Amino acid sequence: MDVKKSQEGSAPMDRSEELRLVQKAKRQDAEAMRALIDAHKQRLFAFVWRMHRNHHDAEEICQDAFLKAFAAIDSFNPDYRFSTWLFTIAYRVTLNTLRKKRAVSGEMDWTRCASSEPDAEQEYAASEEASRLKEMIWQSVDKLSPAQRATVLLFYKQQMGCQEIATILETPVATVKSHLHRARAKLKDLLSPVLEEMSGSQRILGELAG
Amino acid sequence: MNCEQSQNLFDAYLDNSLTGTLATEFGAHQLACSHCRRDLALLEVAGHVVASDNEAPLLDDEFTSRLVECATSKPAKRPLKFSRALWVGLPAALAACLTLVVLFGDKDAASNANDKEIAPPSVLGFNKEVTTLDELRANVNDALSLNPDNEELKKLAETLRERSEKIIGDTRDGASLLQDYSEDAIRELIRSVPNNTQTKPADAKGNNGSQDDAMQDRQNGSSNSRAAKPPTEEL
Ligand SMILES: [Zn+2]
Numbered sequence: 001m002d003v004k005k006s007q008e009g010s011a012p013m014d015r016s017e018e019l020r021l022v023q024k025a026k027r028q029d030a031e032a033m034r035a036l037i038d039a040h041k042q043r044l045f046a047f048v049w050r051m052h053r054n055h056h057d058a059e060e061i062c063q064d065a066f067l068k069a070f071a072a073i074d075s076f077n078p079d080y081r082f083s084t085w086l087f088t089i090a091y092r093v094t095l096n097t098l099r100k101k102r103a104v105s106g107e108m109d110w111t112r113c114a115s116s117e118p119d120a121e122q123e124y125a126a127s128e129e130a131s132r133l134k135e136m137i138w139q140s141v142d143k144l145s146p147a148q149r150a151t152v153l154l155f156y157k158q159q160m161g162c163q164e165i166a167t168i169l170e171t172p173v174a175t176v177k178s179h180l181h182r183a184r185a186k187l188k189d190l191l192s193p194v195l196e197e198m199s200g201s202q203r204i205l206g207e208l209a210g
Numbered sequence: 211m212n213c214e215q216s217q218n219l220f221d222a223y224l225d226n227s228l229t230g231t232l233a234t235e236f237g238a239h240q241l242a243c244s245h246c247r248r249d250l251a252l253l254e255v256a257g258h259v260v261a262s263d264n265e266a267p268l269l270d271d272e273f274t275s276r277l278v279e280c281a282t283s284k285p286a287k288r289p290l291k292f293s294r295a296l297w298v299g300l301p302a303a304l305a306a307c308l309t310l311v312v313l314f315g316d317k318d319a320a321s322n323a324n325d326k327e328i329a330p331p332s333v334l335g336f337n338k339e340v341t342t343l344d345e346l347r348a349n350v351n352d353a354l355s356l357n358p359d360n361e362e363l364k365k366l367a368e369t370l371r372e373r374s375e376k377i378i379g380d381t382r383d384g385a386s387l388l389q390d391y392s393e394d395a396i397r398e399l400i401r402s403v404p405n406n407t408q409t410k411p412a413d414a415k416g417n418n419g420s421q422d423d424a425m426q427d428r429q430n431g432s433s434n435s436r437a438a439k440p441p442t443e444e445l
Binding site: 028030033034037038041042045046049050055059062063066067070071133134137138140141152153156157159177180181184187188191192195201202205208209 | 220221224248249251252253254255256257258259260261263264266267268269273274275276277278280281282
C-alpha cells in the first residue's frame, strides 16, 4: 500500500504502554491524555472526516469523542483497545450528528461536499480518467448508508476486522458482514456503468490498483 | 460456475476466505469471464482507493492542547471554538428547563443555578442537565405521575414515547430534542400545569443506564460486542 505520507500520527501504540497511559489518565494526568490524544487523533479524524466531509463537524465530533472518553475513562474495559472505544464513541456522535443534519435539511447534500481539493501530488491516478474514476469511487462511498460507509472505511482504511467493527458499530458481526456485502454490491452497481463508458477500463483499473 | 455464483463469491474472495475447489472454480470462471473479472477488479480498486486515502485534512496543532486543557479543568468546560451545537441548543433547553423548575422543581436549586455561572439547569429537582431522550422521558413521566390528569403532559409523554421508539437507541441531547419538540408547545404545557405540583422532587437516580440498556438491546437484537460500551452521549 503506497500511502505517500503518514497523516495518521505515530505508529500503533504498544498495548502495555496504552494501559499505562489510561491508568494515568484516570488520575487526570495531562501528559498521559496528551499522549493518548496524539496517538489517535489523526486516525480518528480521518475516519470522521470521511463520514461527514466537513472539517468543522469532524473536528467537533473528535473533540466530543475524546472528552467523553476521558470523562468516562473509569469505565474503560482494558480487554479492548483504547482506539476501539474511541471509535465507538465517535461513531455514535457521528450518527447523531448525521441524524440532526437530516432532520434540519432533509437528505444530506453530498454534492456540496463531495469533491475535495485535488491531490497536489497525484502519486497514482495519473491519467485523467483514472482520476475521474477515483473521484467517482469516493462519490459512491458517500452514497452508502452511514453504517455501510463506516464499515467500508473501518475495514479498508483502518484495516479493522469484522469483530472490531462490530464492537464499534455496536452491532452483531453478521450485520457488519452484511453491511460490507451490500456496500460492495452498491459500489459495483454505481461504478460499473461509469467504467463501462470509459475507454481502456483495464488500463485505468491497473493505474488505480497501485 | 455461472456469473451469479461467481458474484456471490466475491465477498469470500475479497476477504481471503475462498479456499479449495471453490477457489479453483472461481479462478477458472474469472479467466473465462471478462464481465466478472472487471467487476472484481473494480471492487479491488475501490478497496485500494479507500485504503490509500490520505486526503483528510490535518488537525491543527492546538487541537491536543485545547482538549487536554478542557479534559483536565473542573468542571469540564468545552472549548468555545467547536461548541456551536451547544450554544444553538442551550438557550432553548435552558429556557424550558428553568420554566420546568419554577413549576415542578426545588426552588432553592433553581436560584442556586442562577447564582453559578456554569451551573447546569435543574429540571424537576435534578441538579443536572436533561441530556438524553430517556432522561427527558423519565422527567416528564415523573411530572405526569404527580399530575395524572394533565392532558398536555400525557400528550408530551406519549410523543416522547413514540419518538424514542422510532429512534431506538437514540442519544440525542435534551437541548435539540426540546428544540424540535417545539419550545412553544412546552411553554404552553408548563403554563397549563397547576401549581400544586411543586411537592416531591423526582428521583434523580437510576433512570439513565437501565433504559438506555434496554433500548440498546432492542437496537442490537443481540448483546454481542457490548463489553466496550462507551458512555452514554451527553450534552
Ligand atoms: Zn462471470
